[in-house]
Structure formats: structure tokens, C-alpha cells
Amino acid sequence: MSDPFETERRLEALLFAAAEPLSAADLAKRLPEGADIGAGLMALKSSYAGRGVSLVCVADRWRFQTAEDLAFLMTEEREESRRLSKAAQETLAIIAYHQPVTRADIESIRGVQASRGTIDVLLELGLVRLRGRRRTPGRPVTLGTTDTFLELYGLASLADLPGAQEMKALGLLSLDMPADFGVPNPVSDLAEDEDPLEPGDAPEFHQDFLGEDLPLED
């Protein structure tokens, strides 16, 4: 069965019934073989153009949502979302535009030490995730954004971050500072004598944990 209109209405029904955005692969699994999912989605998208509900692609998945310009009608449905602090918003933007990014990168761009309650709030909200480690000395953990982040802001992919192309072209998203960059960095200046570790707590991951005697049994 590959009647294009039938494909379109099946896609419509599935996406309407779905509890969350569905990928083309999810949809293909539920449609007969040979159905042109891509064409069907495009047809469906244009059927809904200008209507009160529209079909959008977020995080590489498709969902129906109410039209943007009707936000004012949706007073009853609106959820009071947790408002992010200014610092958390800025941190989120830095992670989104620069990912994968380390905590030190964030601090260097903002010129302030990341306070407790910025990065962990973003992690708790599921907007940010731990991505891996950078292959540099110390192997710092890197952060990136999640699908939830894309879904929240209705972005199909990270390439759709507003203004990202222009910023990139201007070199504003590179994490390498000019070689002899000498602006005092309050973070690193202070970090040395300030706070952070309890006595006996060596900051080097490998030193710290490789030979550590945490007995499993006891």
C-alpha cells in the first residue's frame, strides 16, 4: 500500500496519538513497507501550514503542536515553568553553542566561577547532560545539551540554534583563546587558593582513584 494520501493520514493519526515526538524510523515501523515517509511528512506539514495546529520537527523527531501565534489563547494549558536564573540561562546558552564544553570553558567565557546551582540545575531539569571527557590532561568531563533542550525550544537540531552560523563565522564560538591571552581570569586566579578540596583530597582523577583502597568487601 503506498497511496500517498493514505500514508499521510496514517502519519497524521500516529503523530496525533503519540505521547512524544516520533522519528521517521518510529513511523516507518508502523507503516507498510515502501511507504514514502519523508514525502508523507512534507505533505502533512504543508496540509497544516497556517492552521491552528502545526507539524514541526524537534530533535530529529516530529510532533504536532499548537500554532506559535496562538500562545495567548493557551492560558489554561500554560505551565508555570521553573524560571532559570540569569546565570543558569547564560550557562545553558554557552553549553548549547559551544558543546562539548567543560566547566572550565564555561567559567572562562563568563569570567566567573560557576556557582553551585547553575550546572546542576540544568542537569536536574534534563536540559544538559554529561557527554564524555576531553582528551586533555586531567580528562575533564564535557557537557552538552539533551533532546529535551531541543524539544523545549522547538529546535530540529543544534544546527538550528539561532545565530549560531554567524557566530561561528566570526570565530566567536571557538574555545581557544588567543595564544598569549593575558586577561586576568578571576576563576583560575582565585581557584588556586580558594576553597575547593578537603585536605588529602587530590584533584587528579587518576591519582585519586587508581590506587584507592575502597574495598568492595568488608
Place this chain on the structure above:
Amino acid sequence: MSDPFETERRLEALLFAAAEPLSAADLAKRLPEGADIGAGLMALKSSYAGRGVSLVCVADRWRFQTAEDLAFLMTEEREESRRLSKAAQETLAIIAYHQPVTRADIESIRGVQASRGTIDVLLELGLVRLRGRRRTPGRPVTLGTTDTFLELYGLASLADLPGAQEMKALGLLSLDMPADFGVPNPVSDLAEDEDPLEPGDAPEFHQDFLGEDLPLED
């Protein structure tokens, strides 16, 4: 404002986003005065005629639903591997950090008896594997994580699991932790007191692994 098409799209958005079917009176309250709700609903109904979704009126209330003839598509999907139970998540965390680890080790850290189901689920999902046997009396089977685990959690290797330093930076470790708190550095290579599973040594799971009298090491 009483442009008929605008009324239709507003009705469409409201009905789509509503948590329950809405009556004409409910809808009227949220639209500007003078909007012809009845005509709007009729227009909307005919716009959706023959599509994958239709507008129906049940007990004087209006709602969208998927077309009746497409009901066969709507088989509910079981939320299988989507989310791990709390017990499974906790057990997986211990296996990941403390591998190679025996069932007794897990119980000793968790302070609860490992239920049959939990480790079973992790094995079935392919997140956890039988690694070998520990060279201690009873030769208990050791568990570790799989490559699938690394993939799903976006880790290049086990060494990339965040360590105590990162946990602290993320605000997860508070000051009430014992001073000697450390996180083991898990390895995928065989541990010193670990033997590989020999060919033909297919541990009979329920007997070998969940047997009652596994001795606690030490």
C-alpha cells in the same frame, strides 16, 4: 474579531491542547465575543473529514480523535527498555563503578538483597554481562557492564565514568560524606583475582549466581 477562518484555527488549537473534551460554551469563553462557535466547529469538522484525525462530538463536548478505521495502527506500545526501575538503575550504577563485582558485593553496598528480577533485567537489556569468576571460595560469578552500556550512556570507555571529583563539582557529594570517600576506577580487563569464564562454563544463572550460600569474601 470574527474572521471565520481565524475562529476555526483557534478552535482547532484549543481542542487539540485541551486535557478533556470541551463544550461549545467552554470554547466560547476563550474566544472573542461574537465569534460564531457553532459555524466554526462545523467548518473544522468538515476540514478534518476523511483525514487521519477527526473532530467528534460526544455528550455535547467536542474532541479530536484518530480516525476509526486506523484503530489498528494504535496498538499500545509497551514501555519496555525505556526507563530503568529505581532498583535496576541503582544496581547498574554499582556494577558500573565497582566491576568486577559479585552479587554479594552488590548486596553489601546496597544493603538489600538483590532481587532476581533486577540483575535479570540488566542482563536481558544487554547492559550487564557475566565477566568471569572470582578466585575465592565458591568461585562466585563476577558481573560487569557491556559495550551497549557505554554506547547508551555516551561513554568512550569505562575510564570516562565521572569520578568523585566530578561528582563533587556537580554538587552531588555533600560535606557529610566520610572523609575517605572514594570512587573506584572500574576496568574492563580481568581483575587480578578474576578468572575468565571458560568455554563451556555457562553459569546456570539461578543456581550459580543467585545461589543462597555465596560466601562473602574476606
Place this chain on the structure above:
Amino acid sequence: MGGVSEPFQPLLDFAAADVAAEDGDALIVDIDGYEGPLHVLLALARSQKVDLLQLSITRLAEQYLAFVHTARRARFSLAADYLVMAAWLAYLKSRLLLPKPARKGADEPPAEEVAAALAFRLAKLDAMRRAVEALKTRPQLKRDVFTRGDPDAIQITSTTRFDGDLYALIQAYVAQRRRDASRRYQPRAPEAYPLEDARRRLRGKLGEMKAWTTLTSVAPKRSPLDEEDRGPSRASYLASTLAAGLELVREGELEARQSEHFADLYLRACSLRLEAAE
């Protein structure tokens, strides 16, 4: 705003910051709104109304020093990093203005390069402030756009995703280790009723023990004030009192008697000693 900002300026609500930046006092009053010296510098730089990459760093340094000066006069306590930045800017400014020395300082990059680097760094931060505004204006789920509201709808879920949430995993790990740690420290060693205390107490009671008295009635009871798992147990009170009693028997101050195994144990003060004491 110059070239850097033009390609995308979703929402220019920086006007307020610019006004504040032009008026020293307003900026000071607002100091809580700035997170650090770099943010203050950015607000000041915007007031120059030029492309950030064409910024006059000398002028920026003056603006910043004036800001710090006013803040200190108004007795706002500025964090150390604000002052470090002030000192560094004052130095940079002097290097920019003074004629170049014939021989360059050994390790120091030319002042112009450093100034350009600072301008670049401000441009980077500025780009992120703009990104925040751009994200804010995007239609947000559950604020501006809504997905289907019916909670009872047939649920079709995406099978191509698995939530391998590393943060949740390490959270689960830490939670257990914490539980484990507290569990390990919890079981207190049972508190014993000290023998010395038992002796002292028993000796004090000799006067009341002229007749045969059961051990259980002599031994102290657990006070209802004792917390559930604190203080010696009833068994410990009994055992220590018995041991103390036997010592007193040996010393001739007490007699003990038991009619058969497991029967009640009776204690009585030795009459001779008692009389002597009285």
C-alpha cells in the same frame, strides 16, 4: 551596535544596561545584577556603541576604573576579582598610552594584542548574552506551544530512544554510597552498665537490703527517658549488678542465695557489717 551584533538581534533589551552603563550611579546600584568584572566590562563596552571588536580599550579601562572608584566611595564592598581586574586594566592602559620601550619586555605580548584579546573575549560573552535573548524569544513548549492535551490518549512512544541518563546513573550511585556510609556507622556498640557504677550503687543500697531482696528489684530499671537504642540494656543492668553483688559477697558485705538453677537470686546485706556501720 556594530557588525558583530547585526546579523542577528532578536531582542535588544540591552538598552537598560546601556543607560545604566552611561550613568555611573545606576550601574553601582545595580551591582548585584552583574556577576563579575567581565559582565560589568561588557555593559560598559556597550555604552561605547561601537562594534565590540573596535572597542577603545583605553576608554573602557577609564570607565571601569571610574566604576570601581565610585563603588568604593559608596562603600560597596567589591569582590577581590573586581579589584584584580581594575589593577590589570590600569596597567594595560598605561602600557597602551606610554611610548613603546626600545626593548620589549621578555614575556609580555604587545599591549595592543592583549587589548584585542580582551575585546574578543567581550565579544564572545556578548554573543552568549544575545544567544540567551534569542532562545528566550523562541516558542517554548508549554509556554507558547502545546502538544496534545488529552492525558488518556493512546500512547505511542518512540522506540528509538533510550534514556541513558548518565547524571541519573551517578546520582543513583552517590545516593547508595551515602546510604551505605550512614548504615556502616549506625550500629552503635551496645552500651554496658559499668561495673564501678554498679558497685557504687549497690553499696549505697546496702542499708535498704537488710532482708533478702531479689536481684531484679535491686538492679536499675531502664529509664523511660532512655532513647530506644541508647543506654545500657536491661540485661546489662542485671548482669553488672550481679557481678558487683558477687564482688561485695567476696568482700563480706553481702550474702547471696539461690534455691535452684534459674530461680530468683536473693541478696542481703551482712548484718554484722551493717551494725558496725551504724
